[in-house]
Amino acid sequence: MTVPPVLSVEHLTIRFGGLVAVDDLSFEAAPGQITALIGPNGAGKTTVFNCITGFYKPDVGRLTFRRETGASFLLERMDGFRIAQAGVVRTFQNIRLFPGMSVVENLMVAQHVKLMHASLFSVAGFLRLPRFLHAEAQAIERARYWLERTGLVDQADLPAGSLPYGAQRRLEIARAMCAGPSLLCLDEPAAGLNPRESQGLNELLLSIRDEHGISILLIEHDMSVVMQISDRIVVLEQGRKIAAGPPDEVRVNPEVIRAYLGVEDEETAVAVLQGEGARA
Amino acid sequence: MESDAKISIAALVRDAAAAALVAGLLAFPLLGFRLVDSARGLTLDTRLLWVVYAAAAVFCGRLLFSLARISLSMRRPAATRPVKIEAPGRTRYLFGVALIAAAIVMPWLPFADRNIIDKATLILIYVMLGWGLNIVVGLAGLLDLGYVAFYAVGAYSYALLSQNFGLSFWLCLPLAGLLAATFGVALGFPVLRLRGDYLAIVTLGFGEIVREVLINWGGVTGGPNGLSGIQRPSFFGLPMVPAATDGGTTFAQFFGLAFSPNQRIVFLYYLILALALATNLFTLRIRRLPIGRAWEALREDEIAARSLGINPTMVKLSAFAIGACFAGFAGSFFATRQGFISPESFTFIESAIILAIVVLGGMGSQIGIVLAAFLLVGLPEWFRELEQFRMLAFGAAMVLIMLWRPQGLLSHRDPTVRLGTPPRAKEAGA
Numbered sequence: 001m002t003v004p005p006v007l008s009v010e011h012l013t014i015r016f017g018g019l020v021a022v023d024d025l026s027f028e029a030a031p032g033q034i035t036a037l038i039g040p041n042g043a044g045k046t047t048v049f050n051c052i053t054g055f056y057k058p059d060v061g062r063l064t065f066r067r068e069t070g071a072s073f074l075l076e077r078m079d080g081f082r083i084a085q086a087g088v089v090r091t092f093q094n095i096r097l098f099p100g101m102s103v104v105e106n107l108m109v110a111q112h113v114k115l116m117h118a119s120l121f122s123v124a125g126f127l128r129l130p131r132f133l134h135a136e137a138q139a140i141e142r143a144r145y146w147l148e149r150t151g152l153v154d155q156a157d158l159p160a161g162s163l164p165y166g167a168q169r170r171l172e173i174a175r176a177m178c179a180g181p182s183l184l185c186l187d188e189p190a191a192g193l194n195p196r197e198s199q200g201l202n203e204l205l206l207s208i209r210d211e212h213g214i215s216i217l218l219i220e221h222d223m224s225v226v227m228q229i230s231d232r233i234v235v236l237e238q239g240r241k242i243a244a245g246p247p248d249e250v251r252v253n254p255e256v257i258r259a260y261l262g263v264e265d266e267e268t269a270v271a272v273l274q275g276e277g278a279r280a
Numbered sequence: 281m282e283s284d285a286k287i288s289i290a291a292l293v294r295d296a297a298a299a300a301l302v303a304g305l306l307a308f309p310l311l312g313f314r315l316v317d318s319a320r321g322l323t324l325d326t327r328l329l330w331v332v333y334a335a336a337a338v339f340c341g342r343l344l345f346s347l348a349r350i351s352l353s354m355r356r357p358a359a360t361r362p363v364k365i366e367a368p369g370r371t372r373y374l375f376g377v378a379l380i381a382a383a384i385v386m387p388w389l390p391f392a393d394r395n396i397i398d399k400a401t402l403i404l405i406y407v408m409l410g411w412g413l414n415i416v417v418g419l420a421g422l423l424d425l426g427y428v429a430f431y432a433v434g435a436y437s438y439a440l441l442s443q444n445f446g447l448s449f450w451l452c453l454p455l456a457g458l459l460a461a462t463f464g465v466a467l468g469f470p471v472l473r474l475r476g477d478y479l480a481i482v483t484l485g486f487g488e489i490v491r492e493v494l495i496n497w498g499g500v501t502g503g504p505n506g507l508s509g510i511q512r513p514s515f516f517g518l519p520m521v522p523a524a525t526d527g528g529t530t531f532a533q534f535f536g537l538a539f540s541p542n543q544r545i546v547f548l549y550y551l552i553l554a555l556a557l558a559t560n561l562f563t564l565r566i567r568r569l570p571i572g573r574a575w576e577a578l579r580e581d582e583i584a585a586r587s588l589g590i591n592p593t594m595v596k597l598s599a600f601a602i603g604a605c606f607a608g609f610a611g612s613f614f615a616t617r618q619g620f621i622s623p624e625s626f627t628f629i630e631s632a633i634i635l636a637i638v639v640l641g642g643m644g645s646q647i648g649i650v651l652a653a654f655l656l657v658g659l660p661e662w663f664r665e666l667e668q669f670r671m672l673a674f675g676a677a678m679v680l681i682m683l684w685r686p687q688g689l690l691s692h693r694d695p696t697v698r699l700g701t702p703p704r705a706k707e708a709g710a
Contacts, residue, residue: 081591
């Protein structure tokens with residue numbers, strides 16, 4: 001691979017008291033690809049996410065993030081908001097919108113850093129100088145674009161908390177995209193969606209990857225999403241990596257079948273993995 | 281649709297007639313007879329025409345009331361259509377403009393005596409404090425129980441700067457705001473990691489510390505005796521006194537008026553009105569800027585805000601500093617109005633009242649805060665006739681309001697930006 005990975009995780013270890021949540025984990029996410037992180041409940045997937053996005057500080061390990069510009073960042077040394085400014089933006093397993101603010105305001109908050117600079121820390125904004133008004137109009141256009149992509153443009157002026165569940169999931173992705181990431185980290189984006197909605201999610205994620213060239217790191221339980229859109233899958237079990245590779249390899253890996261599904265009967269497990277993949 | 285309207289009008293007339301009948305029955309014994317005290321003793325006089333008047337008045341009133349209610353309820357579903365969504369905002373805007381106009385003409389109305397203008401000035405101080413605290417509590421969601429500390433900092437900075445360095449009110453006003461903002465940042469730093477109840481406790485302690493320092497640092501602050509003889513404000517350099525001490529021109533002389541102590545009262549009233557309106561305009565504008573949205577985002581979900589690149593430290597400190605700055609302005613106005621300040625004016629109950637104004641007004645609502653300030657500061661003043669039951673009536677009024685509107689008087693929140701795509705029009709066009 002000549003292109004350096006957008007994210008390299010090296011020897012990541014994190015302990016909570018006596019519990020080793022993530023144990024010497026190393027993997028890479030290639031630029032412009034969708035990398036999925038899967039594993040049974042409690043395998044440490046969200047913990048890995050929290051380390052990457054600065055919510056936890058790892059005990060051991062190095063997390064390197066490289067932008068397409070060539071700049072690289074050591075994420076384990078950075079505050080969460082600086083990581084987001086550098087270009088790693090995440091969504092949450094339990095949706096975290098700003099429920100009292102309108103849908104489009106949620107997307108404006110996501111463009112805070114850019115607008116704050118344009119407003120010269122509020123001075124230009126307060127005087128309503130053209131430089132700020134121009135940036136604000138651009139931000140609104142960007143918000144409109146992502147609302148159209150996620151099919152939320154009709155609900156733009158409603159409070160975000162009043163949207164139905166599936167729409168809130170899409171809004172969270174739209175909001176993350178408005179923050180201008182080069183690596184998008186999605187924590188179970190398909191959780192709670194019906195099959196039709198997950199199909200729509202697949203198309204959205206593929207277009208984010210293909211049209212916008214954004215790398216995606218994905219935690220997901222829904223195999224119809226993982227198997228269909230991932231370029232590479234990393235499988236965790238109890239904080240350790242047990243397999244990594246393209247979906248077709250991982251799907252038939254006996255170690256994965258045993259660990260991930262926790263099923264003794266190998267045939268059932270294979271059926272579930274492949275059947276789920278085939279259904280989607 | 282039209283027949284519907286007719287039916288409902290017939291029903292309304294019937295309803296009004298029933299009300300008129302009840303009114304007539306009640307009015308018959310109450311209004312229809314009158315005891316006349318004449319030379320021959322008490323006689324009974326009949327006034328049957330009055331009964332008819334009462335019934336007619338109730339009939340018309342009831343009809344108008346029903347019509348008004350129906351037209352309101354017919355307008356309400358229309359408000360959900362995006363085309364008309366500006367309408368409630370515009371009425372509120374007009375209401376605000378009317379309120380400001382009323383405040384401007386108030387001192388010239390016949391009923392406005394010195395007492396009323398004084399009370400209105402007091403209410404406006406609390407309106408301004410409420411608007412300032414609203415930035416911290418209503419927008420940024422940081423529960424501050426020690427807001428009066430910044431008010432005290434503003435008051436003492438003006439008093440000390442003017443007494444020790446002879447600086448004028450107009451120079452001290454920005455300095456007092458700046459000093460209060462510095463104290464806001466000083467409070468902000470240790471409490472950055474705290475939220476909710478814990479933050480409230482620390483801010484409460486901060487307010488008490490400031491008060492204790494004012495009491496005990498006798499050499500500078502005058503201790504419990506406070507500072508007196510604080511310079512009164514001048515009208516752009518023209519003092520408002522009967523005669524200028526150093527041969528200069530007084531306000532009355534300059535404008536060729538006879539001196540009257542009321543001039544200063546009215547001037548102070550307009551001064552606090554201008555300061556309060558400046559606070560309001562500032563808040564309305566900053567809400568629409570990125571920093572204002574970041575405050576609200578932080579109130580809604582701090583973790584999500586952080587994950588979008590918002591620096592929570594800067595956002596919280598700016599909220600504390602700006603909120604404190606307005607308390608500082610209000611404080612220096614308070615000092616110049618009273619001419620005397622002591623730590624007794626800055627007790628915890630003041631913080632509690634300001635917070636109650638913000639909460640009662642409906643977190644984040646600017647007009648709600650005006651109404652709440654009227655209720656919380658005005659009511660105890662007007663309840664003075666009740667003497668020792670005054671605070672009882674005040675407490676009962678608060679309980680009733682919170683039962684009636686637990687979310688505050690006006691808890692409506694206007695979005696700071698609208699995409700404004702009329703979805704139905706778009707579908708029809710497509």
